[in-house]
Amino acid sequence: MVHWSAEEKQLIASVWNKVNVEECGAEALARLLIVYPWTQRFFASFGNLSSPTAIIGNPKVRAHGKKVLTSFGEAVKNLDNIKTTYSKLSELHCEKLHVDPENFRLLGDILIIVLASHFARDFTPACQFAWQKLVNVVAHALARKYH
Numbered sequence: 001m002v003h004w005s006a007e008e009k010q011l012i013a014s015v016w017n018k019v020n021v022e023e024c025g026a027e028a029l030a031r032l033l034i035v036y037p038w039t040q041r042f043f044a045s046f047g048n049l050s051s052p053t054a055i056i057g058n059p060k061v062r063a064h065g066k067k068v069l070t071s072f073g074e075a076v077k078n079l080d081n082i083k084t085t086y087s088k089l090s091e092l093h094c095e096k097l098h099v100d101p102e103n104f105r106l107l108g109d110i111l112i113i114v115l116a117s118h119f120a121r122d123f124t125p126a127c128q129f130a131w132q133k134l135v136n137v138v139a140h141a142l143a144r145k146y147h
Contacts, residue, residue: 083141
């Protein structure tokens, strides 16, 4: 189990409470698909992903980004029980979708970039440390069924 200090919990919550899930989720997923184009193979049903403009304007990317970040909110609410929180999603991504678990880490790193760009003033090094810890724990929990 991961130990979260009171300061880490507060830093995570203070940023999360400002997050527009629809906007930041869409931006994070779009960035993932643009920066790491091999991840697009998991989204073949999303239609046109042929360029950054197409990806950013794709309504399915926007909707799934919102869904992903909404799910990430469950980690924020359940910091002390992330493995259980993501057990079913880990199973889905491993057994049915066959997503490379490295993609979870990549998306987490991109989420850090998105949050830092949206909340620069609040995203201090201590805040980044707490968020980096969180995205790593989430990535590990999502990759759990792969082991």
